[in-house]
Amino acid sequence: MFRTMMTSLSALALAACAAGPDYVAPVPPQTASGPFIAADTEAVTARPVDPDWWQLYDDPVLNGLVEDALAANTDIRVAVARIAKARAGLKAARANELPSTDIGASATYGRLPESQRLPGSDAEDWAIDAGIDVAYQVDLFGRVSRDVEAAKGDVGAAQADAEAVRVAVVADTTRAYADAASSAERLAVARRIVDLLDQSLTLTRKRHDAGLANGLDTARIAALRNQRAADVPALAAQRDAALFRLATLTGRAPADLPPIAAERQTTMALDKPIPVGDGQSLLARRPDVRAAERRLAAATARIGVATADLYPSISLGGQVGSTSTSFSDIFGAGPLRWLLGPLISWSFPNQSAARARIASARADSQEALASFDGTVLTALRETETALSAYAHDLERRRAYQAAYDEAQRAATITRAQQREGAVNSLDLLDAERTFADAQADLATIDARISGDQIDLFEALGGGWQRPSESVAAR
Numbered sequence: 001m002f003r004t005m006m007t008s009l010s011a012l013a014l015a016a017c018a019a020g021p022d023y024v025a026p027v028p029p030q031t032a033s034g035p036f037i038a039a040d041t042e043a044v045t046a047r048p049v050d051p052d053w054w055q056l057y058d059d060p061v062l063n064g065l066v067e068d069a070l071a072a073n074t075d076i077r078v079a080v081a082r083i084a085k086a087r088a089g090l091k092a093a094r095a096n097e098l099p100s101t102d103i104g105a106s107a108t109y110g111r112l113p114e115s116q117r118l119p120g121s122d123a124e125d126w127a128i129d130a131g132i133d134v135a136y137q138v139d140l141f142g143r144v145s146r147d148v149e150a151a152k153g154d155v156g157a158a159q160a161d162a163e164a165v166r167v168a169v170v171a172d173t174t175r176a177y178a179d180a181a182s183s184a185e186r187l188a189v190a191r192r193i194v195d196l197l198d199q200s201l202t203l204t205r206k207r208h209d210a211g212l213a214n215g216l217d218t219a220r221i222a223a224l225r226n227q228r229a230a231d232v233p234a235l236a237a238q239r240d241a242a243l244f245r246l247a248t249l250t251g252r253a254p255a256d257l258p259p260i261a262a263e264r265q266t267t268m269a270l271d272k273p274i275p276v277g278d279g280q281s282l283l284a285r286r287p288d289v290r291a292a293e294r295r296l297a298a299a300t301a302r303i304g305v306a307t308a309d310l311y312p313s314i315s316l317g318g319q320v321g322s323t324s325t326s327f328s329d330i331f332g333a334g335p336l337r338w339l340l341g342p343l344i345s346w347s348f349p350n351q352s353a354a355r356a357r358i359a360s361a362r363a364d365s366q367e368a369l370a371s372f373d374g375t376v377l378t379a380l381r382e383t384e385t386a387l388s389a390y391a392h393d394l395e396r397r398r399a400y401q402a403a404y405d406e407a408q409r410a411a412t413i414t415r416a417q418q419r420e421g422a423v424n425s426l427d428l429l430d431a432e433r434t435f436a437d438a439q440a441d442l443a444t445i446d447a448r449i450s451g452d453q454i455d456l457f458e459a460l461g462g463g464w465q466r467p468s469e470s471v472a473a474r
Helices: 002-015 053-057 060-072 074-095 143-209 215-229 231-249 279-285 287-310 352-419 425-459
Strands: 100-111 124-138 313-324 336-345
Touching (some): 053 143, 143 231, 143 425, 279 352
Antiparallel strands (some): 313 336
16 A cells, blocks of 8 residues: 555656746847947957956056955855845755655653553553654745745855856945046146246246336235135045955955055056957846846746745655653653654645735746846946946046147147236236136046946946855855
């Protein structure tokens, strides 16, 4: 009888299939896999993105700060803890694939009525019982396998989320370092402008003392000089703020940031085309896209978990035990009992709750699919926007450079002419103001381009990527 029952259940297990839909990865639009629209510029190349992109700047200090951030950043620590939590959930789901075992023992002392005592036994005695129960859930309808599948999706999503945090931390660390460097350069430019205006102010005062200029000329130059001097503390505050951000990103208090982190005084820039790849490699690389896809896989599997509740739940159970009045009999020749049989539970015909759970799971799957589609579109938009901003800011820089060259030449000529008395102070004031604006604009666009490059690398999903650990192997 037992052999017949086991044979029948085995045949059912082989014939049964997992409930719910099988997961099929969504396919992005075909146009999303081609070259980027805004990549038609000499500033970028279709070569694959370098995962360690910050090393293209060839700055050992930056490299060390990025490594510090990856090792100590608090956001990364949170993401790693979430991976551990997801893996624990996977282990719990896989535990249901194995039989469960319970061992129990009890010892009581009492008195039994004469009608319940065995012949020759004492009225008062010990009753010692020990046994082992074994149960195994027969996964005929894939409840357990779908639950494991969903847990694998959760682990994959947590791993991708951690990679997304690493990408953001690398980009934010590089951006903070770049902001500190560009602020330092802009601060130096602002101070040079003040120095030049001090020279012009000194010359104008000398001409005033010689009767060649009036007090209004001196006041105008002094006003311009003070306006530019007001830029100095603002830029110094920006630099300090960038350094404080850098300290936090690397897991340090502001006072603990090493002095070498503040030594760079020039704006970071790349003088080579940036490798950007194409849309297909972008979607395969971006961790937020992978996280959305894994969440969709998990949500699809949970439809199967909910659907399995429509069918009977079958468990095989067995028990072996012994009851005696002494420990020697329990472990020796005491009376032995054993039980073996299936347990079937089925919520039928009232399945409203199960069908409600299926509807909820399907809604979660639809939400996950919409989220995946939106994440793909967002990735493409961010990359195209970053490419366009970078290309157009490079064009702006060429115009600013030409304006700077002309303003510098005009200021040099005007100063020489004023020394010779060929121009008045208004002409000098105008030339000095134009040159000061050109210097500031050039330093500002250089800082903007530096930020554009980092924004582009972040949009491309580059940054300390390592192959995801195999979920199936755990």
